Amino acid sequence: MDDLSNAYPTHDPEWVRDMHADHxxxxxxxxxxxxxxxxxxxxxxxxxxxxxxxxxxxxxxxxANLGHQHPKxxxxxxxxxxxLCYISPAMGSDVRSELAAIMNEITPDNITSTFFTTGGSAAxxxxxxxxxxxxxxxKIIARYRSYHxxxxxxxxxxxxxxxxxxxxxxxxxxRMLDPYVYRLPTGHTDPAxxxxxxxxxxxxxxxxxxxxxxxxxxxxxxxxxxxxIIVPPEGYLQSIKATCEKYGILLIADExxxxxxxxxxxxxxxxxxxxxxxxxxxxxxxxxxxxLGTMSVSTEIHDWLRDTPLPGGLTYAGxxxxxxxxxxxxxxxxxxxxxxxxxAMGETLRTELHRLAEKHPCIGDIRGKGMFNGIELVKNxxxxxxxxxxxxxxxxxxxxxxxxxxxxxxxxxxxxxSNVIRLTPPLNIxxxxxxxxxxxxxxxxxxxxxxxx
Ligand code: PMP
Numbered sequence: 108m109d110d111l112s113n114a115y116p117t118h119d120p121e122w123v124r125d126m127h128a129d130h131x132x133x134x135x136x137x138x139x140x141x142x143x144x145x146x147x148x149x150x151x152x153x154x155x156x157x158x159x160x161x162x163x164x165x166x167x168x169x170x171a172n173l174g175h176q177h178p179k180x181x182x183x184x185x186x187x188x189x190x191l192c193y194i195s196p197a198m199g200s201d202v203r204s205e206l207a208a209i210m211n212e213i214t215p216d217n218i219t220s221t222f223f224t225t226g227g228s229a230a231x232x233x234x235x236x237x238x239x240x241x242x243x244x245x246k247i248i249a250r251y252r253s254y255h256x257x258x259x260x261x262x263x264x265x266x267x268x269x270x271x272x273x274x275x276x277x278x279x280x281x282r283m284l285d286p287y288v289y290r291l292p293t294g295h296t297d298p299a300x301x302x303x304x305x306x307x308x309x310x311x312x313x314x315x316x317x318x319x320x321x322x323x324x325x326x327x328x329x330x331x332x333x334x335x336i337i338v339p340p341e342g343y344l345q346s347i348k349a350t351c352e353k354y355g356i357l358l359i360a361d362e363x364x365x366x367x368x369x370x371x372x373x374x375x376x377x378x379x380x381x382x383x384x385x386x387x388x389x390x391x392x393x394x395x396x397x398x399l400g401t402m403s404v405s406t407e408i409h410d411w412l413r414d415t416p417l418p419g420g421l422t423y424a425g426x427x428x429x430x431x432x433x434x435x436x437x438x439x440x441x442x443x444x445x446x447x448x449x450x451a452m453g454e455t456l457r458t459e460l461h462r463l464a465e466k467h468p469c470i471g472d473i474r475g476k477g478m479f480n481g482i483e484l485v486k487n488x489x490x491x492x493x494x495x496x497x498x499x500x501x502x503x504x505x506x507x508x509x510x511x512x513x514x515x516x517x518x519x520x521x522x523x524x525s526n527v528i529r530l531t532p533p534l535n536i537x538x539x540x541x542x543x544x545x546x547x548x549x550x551x552x553x554x555x556x557x558x559x560x
Contacts, residue, residue, distance in 0.1 A: 148175030170395035183435030227363035228256025307346030319354035332364035336481030367391030371450035371477030469555035
């Protein structure tokens with residue numbers, strides 16, 4: 108066999124870029140990119156092979172809720188690796204039981220048991236099947252401005268343009284409109300009089316045509332993440348839940364992005380005291396250090412599952428390394444009072460954004476809760492004409508891409524979808540780092556201001 112010891116240098120950035128471009132397939136992207144090579148990270152910062160540092164205002168894919176390299180999570184993974192790396196999902200395991208017990212503790216009172224997955228897609232995939240079997244019905248109602256994952260069923264639920272890539276969606280998906288108060292449906296200006304922003308009335312109208320007895324579940328992101336940080340108006344979720352209850356339809360809250368303190372509470376539904384029948388989560392549960400997701404169900408569904416097999420399973424369900432990291436991350440958030448810090452930092456961030464709006468005409472709307480925030484950019488505040496069209500990419504999204512490039516070159520990692528910049532720093536970011544990010548954002552927004560009229 109050839110001596111490969113020199114063929115795989117680990118520290119030459121050019122080699123890393125070559126292999127990335129020629130042999131690595133990257134999610135949702137055209138291939139062949141030659142990215143910055145990231146060599147380390149700590150807290151709210153990461154750095155590249157040139158030693159340049161970046162402030163992570165995204166928490167990567169909105170998953171590093173406790174920032175990078177949190178010592179308690181790393182220690183838990185190491186300890187578990189020494190003890191037991193893998194045991195089949197049917198076996199008892201202390202970290203598995205401990206994480207299940209913690210989930211029971213922090214989810215709404217009606218949610219009492221959890222199936223562990225490898226991420227958000229698998230969690231939603233399982234949730235749909237549970238809902239269909241439990242109700243004996245087929246249809247699932249999902250919203251347009253949504254992302255629920257990349258696997259067959261989860262991508263079919265997804266409303267953003269990526270779902271067109273399924274070519275043929277899983278049958279039985281019905282769509283409803285979003286409570287997007289800044290852009291209400293045509294003809295509406297007052298959310299209080301708009302059935303879509305109210306929730307229940309819009310759902311009820313759909314059900315009149317769909318026949319409620321065929322609908323298993325409504326799935327929604329309580330606060331929309333990827334598709335623009337859309338916070339529902341007061342009463343929306345309660346109204347949806349009441350309508351679901353009226354017709355025996357389950358409510359599935361996809362908390363993959365919004366969960367685990369991101370909005371300042373354990374789950375976004377907690378802001379409105381709504382108890383979904385199923386909650387799915389991933390990402391912030393362990394800050395993404397090891398793949399992990401959850402599908403947690405109500406006591407009623409759990410009781411039903413005592414007599415009926417769970418319609419789903421994974422080799423890595425309840426993986427010990429993942430469960431150990433989840434236990435450590437949630438305990439760290441409790442010990443470090445992370446939710447209170449996220450609430451306070453979120454308020455500071457939005458106050459600063461309102462200050463920036465006084466000098467940047469491109470800022471049309473500021474939305475968010477806790478550390479889950481977005482600014483919607485427009486060409487004109489009066490007409491609300493978006494800075495770039497819905498789901499724009501490439502040249503069509505030029506000012507957005509220019510801003511991301513400028514921010515990155517100036518040490519700030521940001522992301523966008525359509526005309527919305529998401530601002531989702533680690534929950535434990537320091538006030539000083541937060542202000543550093545805002546200062547770079549301030550300069551970045553001058554790029555969009557040039558397109559304002
Ligand atoms: N649901 C939501 C709300 C998400 O934001 C995501 C990921 N961005 C998913 C589901 C899919 O999760 P995963 O990529 O872990 O499969």
